[in-house]
């Protein structure tokens with residue numbers, strides 16, 4: 001993954017949950033809900049564009065994803081903070097303050113996701129079904145790149161197109177979203193394996209010429225390590241996987257790593 005019905009996080013008493021971050025200890029209300037992205041709602045499409053711009057890559061992806069979402073090949077979801085979590089109000093306020101263009105709520109209007117019907121989650125909000133997404137994550141049953149082996153028929157799903165608002169990174173929201181995608185993949189779609197790709201450690205080091213030229217931040221935890229800490233293992237390296245262009249117009253190719261996790 002470069003650097004891709006509403007479901008509720010299964011309570012988790014380990015890791016982030018135990019530390020009071022994004023996930024929720026057993027018995028408490030869950031911290032995040034995944035709400036399907038509506039490829040036919042103009043405000044959903046525009047919000048995705050804004051979040052991709054904030055993320056920094058795949059900025060024009062939304063138009064490509066619309067037919068794939070409609071066809072049930074990909075399952076792009078909004079990450080929504082649970083209204084009942086004690087920190088939700090302050091986190092959403094921080095997000096709106098940092099990203100004023102994202103202040104308006106969206107409506108839970110998508111009616112089909114990954115080939116099955118979606119009904120509005122009672123967790124999302126009040127009767128208006130409005131919510132303010134603070135990120136997104138895609139759980140896909142199809143992928144153009146064969147190295148991910150993505151195949152709903154074979155029980156291999158992939159995580160792609162993943163972003164958490166910079167107003168709340170590092171508090172466990174991303175981990176909770178991945179955990180929820182893994183739960184959904186197994187329980188709702190019969191998945192056995194999850195795969196993804198991400199930028200390799202070597203291209204994000206402090207002294208990486210690529211990182212410096214592209215003015216990318218120094219990461220506290222690299223993307224590769226972030227997934228390894230969540231049980232993923234590298235099974236393939238892909239040199240020259242994609243490129244980004246620096247301010248002077250120079251193209252910088254990167255090495256990607258493919259990772260997988262056995263779910264059942």
Ligand SMILES: CC(C)(COP(=O)(O)OP(=O)(O)OC[C@H]1O[C@@H](n2cnc3c(N)ncnc32)[C@H](O)[C@@H]1OP(=O)(O)O)[C@@H](O)C(=O)NCCC(=O)NCCS
Nearest residue numbers: 001002003162163164169170171172173174175198221229
């Ligand atoms: C990668 C990303 C989705 C992770 O989401 P997140 O909500 O920040 O992640 P969490 O809070 O659940 O994870 C916390 C962990 O990440 C580390 N971390 C990641 N980003 C951090 C940040 N900005 N500040 C502090 N800690 C951060 C923490 O040290 C912590 O490590 P541990 O739990 O393994 O000990 C998010 O940082 C992001 O959107 N980054 C930009 C886009 C991107 O890289 N997408 C993924 C492409 S593969």
